[in-house]
Amino acid sequence: MLRVILMPNLARISYYLFGAIRRLDLSRDKLEKYKNKQLRKVVKYAFENVRFYHDLFKASRVNAEDIRNTHDLNKLPIIRKKEMRQHDRDDLISKDFKDQKLKSLTTGGSTGEPFSVYICGKEDDWRKAIYLRANITCGQRLRDRWVAIDVAERAIETSFLNRLFGVFIREVVPVTWDRHSQLQAIARLSPDILDGFSGVIWLLAKEAEARNIEAIHPRIIFGTGDLIDKASRNYLEKVFNAPYYDQFGCAEVDRTAWQCPERLGYHIDEDSVIMQFVDKNGEEVAPGERGEIVCTSLFNYAMPFIRYGTMDIGVPMDEECPCGRKLPLMKVVEGRSNSFLVFPDGHVVAPMSFIEILKAFTLAEEIDRYRVIQKTKNLIEVYVKKTKEDVDEERIRSWLLANILEGLPKVEKVDLSKVTFEVKFVDEFPLSGRGKLNVVVSHVPAFS
Numbered sequence: 001m002l003r004v005i006l007m008p009n010l011a012r013i014s015y016y017l018f019g020a021i022r023r024l025d026l027s028r029d030k031l032e033k034y035k036n037k038q039l040r041k042v043v044k045y046a047f048e049n050v051r052f053y054h055d056l057f058k059a060s061r062v063n064a065e066d067i068r069n070t071h072d073l074n075k076l077p078i079i080r081k082k083e084m085r086q087h088d089r090d091d092l093i094s095k096d097f098k099d100q101k102l103k104s105l106t107t108g109g110s111t112g113e114p115f116s117v118y119i120c121g122k123e124d125d126w127r128k129a130i131y132l133r134a135n136i137t138c139g140q141r142l143r144d145r146w147v148a149i150d151v152a153e154r155a156i157e158t159s160f161l162n163r164l165f166g167v168f169i170r171e172v173v174p175v176t177w178d179r180h181s182q183l184q185a186i187a188r189l190s191p192d193i194l195d196g197f198s199g200v201i202w203l204l205a206k207e208a209e210a211r212n213i214e215a216i217h218p219r220i221i222f223g224t225g226d227l228i229d230k231a232s233r234n235y236l237e238k239v240f241n242a243p244y245y246d247q248f249g250c251a252e253v254d255r256t257a258w259q260c261p262e263r264l265g266y267h268i269d270e271d272s273v274i275m276q277f278v279d280k281n282g283e284e285v286a287p288g289e290r291g292e293i294v295c296t297s298l299f300n301y302a303m304p305f306i307r308y309g310t311m312d313i314g315v316p317m318d319e320e321c322p323c324g325r326k327l328p329l330m331k332v333v334e335g336r337s338n339s340f341l342v343f344p345d346g347h348v349v350a351p352m353s354f355i356e357i358l359k360a361f362t363l364a365e366e367i368d369r370y371r372v373i374q375k376t377k378n379l380i381e382v383y384v385k386k387t388k389e390d391v392d393e394e395r396i397r398s399w400l401l402a403n404i405l406e407g408l409p410k411v412e413k414v415d416l417s418k419v420t421f422e423v424k425f426v427d428e429f430p431l432s433g434r435g436k437l438n439v440v441v442s443h444v445p446a447f448s
């Protein structure tokens, strides 16, 4: 009896999943048509049922019918989290869902602005199906042992039904555990699929190597949530002897883009979310240029997201992926805009660029971890944890400073005459609340 009652949930995920996988074979034209149809539906719905959007459209003198395709979205202003947070929950949620029990996803760990997003059961199933599609494309199988280092609350994501049928069971190892306990738990669970914040997986690789733990042999690693550079990815692939595929998410609308095994760029889940890349004036940038990612969710009806500025930066690509899938590609080169470095002469430098310039990886023997914190436009501190007590601090300091002072003006054309860099040595780095490991943190906003 219980099976019969609960069946629709798993049936619905499967239904969404099969649809999502089928759409991978659509031509560009058909995908475009599908996307625009979903867009018109969600825009009309939000206008008629959500006070926040109703008022916003009115104030912008835009009717729901004026939004026919992605390009028309530019008629609407970009909305931001701080704006939405000023409204009551009832303004943001559709009147159809006011009295329904909704699932709340809390986000904002990396921006320091907690914010609750509400989704209904159907939307949650859609989200999971879109998520699974990427993993399946990269080789995950129905009955693989799947272990994720994640926030503990996510453990309930695997439903009773998944367990009953033994498919896609995602075991969660809490991100708040110490590294050694995590490693022991993972070794015990012996995953085929290892999944989690990439920065944390990188730390686990370090720990596994240091402790000579060789019992962890995943077939595939999925990472998300952090910026890790190429050298770090290569390193964790080497330690765990498995390919690493990065996934990208805008917290409020969940995972939105992912690497296929070709790893040319990140496929955008265009049938689920529209991602626009815009410049300072809200204009869409050309392929190959960087822009702020502005998301419009095509599946959130309980709490819609239309032209939502994420403060994440990406680059739209016009190349086709050799894998043949027509979902468009983007590049993820830079992280949260609060991780950009901003200099007195107005230059803004991407974290990955600064990381490359530091060339800290060439001192892997001496440097265990490092973090860059920009305090003001004129002061940047580089915190370093040494691998061993007897490592020569002066050698590290002069190497890092020499690279910065030579590299920044040369590579990024920054005038450093008013900037001070300090290298400091510390014993440990705290992780941020949700287990993210931000290598470059700036207290100077790059976008206001």
Ligand SMILES: [Zn+2]
Residues within 6 Å of the ligand: 260, 261, 262, 263, 267, 321, 322, 323, 324, 325
């Ligand atoms: Zn591909």
